[in-house]
Amino acid sequence: MSSSELFINFLTQRGVLTSKRRAELESVIVKQQGINIVELLVRGGFVSSEDLARWEAEFFNLELCHLKNPVSETALSLLPFEIARDCGAICFSASGRFLKIALVYPDTENMAKLRAWSREKQLELEYAICSLADYEKQLNFYLVKEPVTRKSETKKDEVGEIEDKTWEQMPIDKVVAVVLREAVTQKATEILLSKEKDRVWIRFRLRENLIPVVNLPLDLFVPILNYLKGLAHLPLSIKNNFLQGEIQLQINNQAQTFDLKVLESVDKEVLSIKPRISESAHLNFDQLGFSNYTRNMIEESLTRKTGKIVVVGLGGSGKTTTLHALVNKLSGFDNHIVTVEKNIENSLPGVTRIQVKPEIGLSYERIVPEVQRWQPDCLVVDEMVGGESSAHLLHSALSGTPIMTTVEGESIVQGLKQILKLDLEIYHVSAVLNLLLAQKLVRRVCSHCAESEVVPNNISKKVLNILSAVPAEHWPRGLDYNSASLYSPRASGCSWCGHSGYSGKLALHEALLFDDRLKMELSRIQKGSELNELVERYLTINMLQDGLMKALRGLTTLDEVFSNCEEYNII
The missing domain is CATH 3.30.450.90 (Beta-Lactamase)
Structure with a gap:
């Protein structure tokens, strides 16, 4: 029996692993052959890094050392990086030819490598146990911290x-x-x-x-x-x-x-x-470029204690960024928000976050119903993936839990159609929807080189015709339907923007806030064409109109808006 199997038996006897959790672990081991047992236990959520280190110290009868502070470079450098990485080892103290080595997991193969290296260097090693978290922190200090000079120093552009x-x-x-x-x-x-x-x-x-x-x-x-x-x-x-x-x-x-x-x-x-991205570098709600009209709808929907908010967009359109901004706006000590996400790449203070890992049994289908039993103030799921998980989301919304999620699509109409493809009944969907927010990204004109120019007369007529359906109170300040001439920026190009004329991204939005009347009409829809007509009737500002108004405010070019909104009927 291997040391890993003996250690798993030990954890089971100590009550760290239940029989059910042990079976899950053994299933993971079969799928992830070659991966260290410590990594599987910690990254799979079976036991915390610190707790596991304490059990290892007892099992192997070794001292437990805590390496919270950086180890001295002198001691650290005595053990080559390749050995430290491959053997899960850190040299944290040295006295002459005697070295103290902290190990993540002292299995037979790693110990043999360390013994062979120590004999070659004529060194004596004393072993201890450290947690995986402490080991990873110390391993990163192998990366040279000091700036290097010309054969080694690099300044900007060198x-x-x-x-x-x-x-x-x-x-x-x-x-x-x-x-x-x-x-x-x-x-x-x-x-x-x-x-x-x-x-x-x-x-x-x-x-x-x-x-x-x-x-x-x-x-x-x-x-x-x-x-x-x-x-x-x-x-x-x-x-x-x-x-x-x-x-x-x-x-x-x-x-x-x-x-x-x-x-x-x-x-x-x-x-x-x-x-x-650091916590301070997050785009907040005020930085997402919402028009006042869209902003007011979103804020109203966030005050509702039930229902579902869905952000619609294609891959790379900033859906997750918008979702996190909404979570940040809603989060606080008076709200318990839980997110279920495939990839967690930044921090959201005050929010409970759960990462989806199907390889160890943490799938959407398993996590969502478990979280539902917690009855959080808001459940956030990074995407509607269909099947059983979407049914659980719908059930959570019907039972009164506010939901925020995303779905693929270029517009509100496409988002609705995508939701209905998930085998959800339209009368259930209509009952829980609070807000649909669709967005896509266009290039923002470079503020260093953009030049304002008069819009040609034929284009100006087209723009005014498209905007004529927008209520006057939502038009950009200083512009009305009787304007003699329109102005929009031209992408000139400079060294700041790599001579492209554009720098950064700008989101175009359209939003639909659901009231009782709209929900009733949606529940009666039977054809796709009826859905298009319904959305068109209730949508005050569509994405093309939002983009044109942002172009007239000098944020992007008309060409950029027209080329990215070809699905709209452009007269």
Whole structure:
């Protein structure tokens, strides 16, 4: 019997694992072969990192050490990073040839590697147990903190000037440190690494534009890939079409979390590294660009204690950002909000968040009914995925729990049709809907180079004709139907925006607040054409009209609005 099996028996005897939870764990072990037992227990939610370390110390009869503070660089550097990463070990104290090593899990293979290394270096090792959380924190300190000088120092715009020979002579941890530090300094929102022909290209996403920063010798790609996988605790030997994890590092003496994604395409692997948005960097409700009319509808729907708010949009349209902004507006000590999400990539203070992990049995179908029994003040699910989970959501809304979620679609009509495709009865859907908010993103004109120009007469007539259905009180200030001429920005282009004329994104919205009359009419709908007519009658401002008004306010161009709203009837 292996040490892992004996340890699982020990946890069962101590009451840490019930028979049901043990069966779930054994199922996970079969699916995730090759993954450390500690990682499966902690990341699967079977036991906390600190509690597991205490049980390990008792089981292996070793001292439990707490590594909350950074270990001295002198001690840390005595154990090579590759061994620390592969064996789950940290050197936290040293006296002459005697080293104290903290282990996450002292299995036979890891102990054999450490013994072989210590014999080679003529060192004596004393072992202790540490938690997985403490180990990961200390492992990240292997990344060099000090700024490096010209053969090693990088200031802004100098990364691309380092010669191939210098890159090849740098240790891999310094190469990664240089690139990540530069990305943080330039406030890049994404770092992309990919193999292109005989070079490794590193590109930064700056103000929505992907900018090539440097290309490295091809020989560095695999070491960089494996180093980053190691920091994110991803398996090095297992190749998958898609892997993701997180890296926690000290950059410029500040803690920084990065989300790492590795995509294996037909002929290459691509790495995407995104600095995680800090709590203060979240877009709040006031920064989402809602018109006063849309804003008032949303605020009214948030005051309702029952029903469902659904955000509609295609992938990458900012649905999650909007959902989190609504959660932030609603959250506080007087509300208990629970979110169920596939990916958790930022923080929401005061909110209980549960991550979906089907591989260990935490599916939407299992989580949603369990959360429903808690009777939270609001249940937030990142997407309606259909089947049993959608039925549970509907049941929660019918029983009085406020729901917020998202669904795929380009407009309110498409969002409604998508909801009805989930095998939900229309009279049930109509009974619980509070608000449908649809959005899509267009490019925001660059404020540094945008120039105002007179809209040509034929375009001006088209714009005024489309806006004629909008009540006068919702028109941009200073504009009315009898305006002699219209003005909108032109995307000129400058160095700030990469000569594209655009910088950042702007959301276009349309919203439908459900009252009793609308709910009654919706429940009687039998054809798709009837649904289109109903929405058109009740929708005061559609997405095209919202976009045109934002263009006339100087936020984007008319061309950008028309090209992204082709599904609307443009006269």
